[in-house]
Amino acid sequence: MKTYYNPVEVLFGINSLKNISELAIKIASNKKILIVSDKNLLNILGISEKVHDYLEKDGFTVDIFEKDGNFSSIEIIDNGADLVRNKDYGLIIGIGGGSAMDTAKCMAILGKNPGSINLYLKEGKTLENYGIPLIEVPTTSGTGSEVTRWATVWDLGEKQKKYSLSDLKMYAKGAIVDPTLVKSLPKKMSVITGLDALSQAIEAYWSKNHNPISDIYALQSIPLIFSNLQKIFDNPSDVETRKNLAFGSLLSGLAFSNTKTTAVHSVSYPITLHFNVPHGLACALTLSQFLLFNSEKNVDNIDEAPERLKKISEAIGVDSPKKAAQMITELMKNLNLPTKLREVGIDKKGIELIIKEGFTPDRVKHNPRKLTEENLRDILQELL
Ligand SMILES: [Fe+2]
Structure with missing residues (x-):
């Protein structure tokens, strides 16, 4: 039998980013938010302060994790996972292109599942728990990562290789597709x-x-x-x-x-x-x-x-x-x-x-x- 399953709540439209707090209130398990993005992207897009403003007015505290480079690599994801496990975030928001959203997706799921991402990619370990609630905000029009259940992960070590981590538990809870975020691309x-x-x-x-x-x-x-x-x-x-x-x-x-x-x-x-x-x-x-x-x-x-x-x-x-x-x-x-x-x-x-x-x-x-x-x-x- 053919089935279709996609549980992501999607906000679409010009300036829909303004509604991020409403979505966060519905989804977050506590008031601590981590934004995962590309280096300097929030400043380039001119949304760094806006995002703070939108969320802090409703009592959220916001930290930012910026990743360097174009790849969602094992190293970046493992470092990010350590961070979220130590800080007890109630929501992760991925803002960026595919690699930033995929990094956020992996950090969210690893936040509630122990060990390095290598265990899940290379040794078949099962993702037993749902992750930290996740909202994805694309700033390119292409990857579709905001509504998929998988993330591309790159091993940039000696044996360079592309992996995919995929599980129904990895769907984001929400996505905000705001075409104004793409305007400076x-x-x-x-x-x-x-x-x-x-x-x-x-x-x-x-x-x-x-x-x-x-x-x-x-x-x-x-x-x-x-x-x-x-x-x-x-x-x-x-x-x-x-x-x-x-x-x-x-x-x-x-x-x-x-x-x-x-x-x-x-x-x-x-x-x-x-x-x-x-x-x-x-x-x-x-x-x-x-x-x-x-x-x-x-x-x-x-x-x-x-x-x-x-x-x-x-x-x-x-x-x-x-x-x-x-x-x-x-x-x-x-x-x-x-x-x-x-x-x-x-x-x-x-x-x-x-x-x-x-x-x-x-x-x-x-x-x-x-x-x-x-x-x-x-x-x-x-x-x-
Ligand atoms: Fe693709």
């Missing part, structure tokens, strides 16, 4: 994070793990994101476009929160880790080729896949996967983004590394068409 980051959301929505729709409710979110998300990426690039300060992208990203998150992603995301992780390509771009680089690959009639292909790939194409505004793939490539060129692997420093040797590390069984198994190493080599060589 540079336009390049806006389009790159938007492409992440587009990949997630497309993968949610073609995933073998899709369900009728995730389908509705995905099919609403795809055209909304696709039609607004060029607009945000041309006019980054347009509020309506920001709002549409923020909503499209939220819908994408709601879609893939119950399907997970597929081969495109799986292959993106080594591209990000070893070639320093931002996550959304690492996904978008292979999206067109996977559209073509997944749409081919094949014995491995599940019966409904060609029909679903056609629906995705229609959501993009064309009548075939071939044209949809062209549209995506064209859009990326118009956004001044690379469309070939060599443009981001990946050569034949790099492809072999990506093949070696790019199969996350949990993700690849949901690709609508079975993917072998040979298939992946063909796909990547086509993109050289």
Whole structure:
């Protein structure tokens, strides 16, 4: 039986951040709040004082934990977990892009579960308790982490590797999606994070793990994101476009929160880790080729896949996967983004590394068409 489950209370709208205290009053287990964010982000967004004001007027005390760098790493998360265990916070608020929200999500769950995150990632230890109540506030329109039950965790030690910690207990209690928080994001980051959301929505729709409710979110998300990426690039300060992208990203998150992603995301992780390509771009680089690959009639292909790939194409505004793939490539060129692997420093040797590390069984198994190493080599060589 197919089920859909997402318990996150979502506030969406311009200036919805003002309602943070109302949500905090409902959710927090005591008056001590920890905000988890990226270094200097609250100042850059000009919300540092506002957030204090909004919450302190209702008697909350607010501490801030700022993480350095672009990754939600094991080291940062373990340090953060020690902090929250010692201070008895009643609420954690993650404010930022995916890595800040994922750090907050891990700190919240580890606040009530003992030991290093390594135990849960690498030794199969079970998360037995619900975490500290959590509110997520995205400041990019892309990752959807505010409504998912998992967090990306990077081992940046000797054996560099990307992990995912996933559990139904990890859902945030609340999310605030306020498009005004995205307004100072540079336009390049806006389009790159938007492409992440587009990949997630497309993968949610073609995933073998899709369900009728995730389908509705995905099919609403795809055209909304696709039609607004060029607009945000041309006019980054347009509020309506920001709002549409923020909503499209939220819908994408709601879609893939119950399907997970597929081969495109799986292959993106080594591209990000070893070639320093931002996550959304690492996904978008292979999206067109996977559209073509997944749409081919094949014995491995599940019966409904060609029909679903056609629906995705229609959501993009064309009548075939071939044209949809062209549209995506064209859009990326118009956004001044690379469309070939060599443009981001990946050569034949790099492809072999990506093949070696790019199969996350949990993700690849949901690709609508079975993917072998040979298939992946063909796909990547086509993109050289
Ligand atoms: Fe993603």
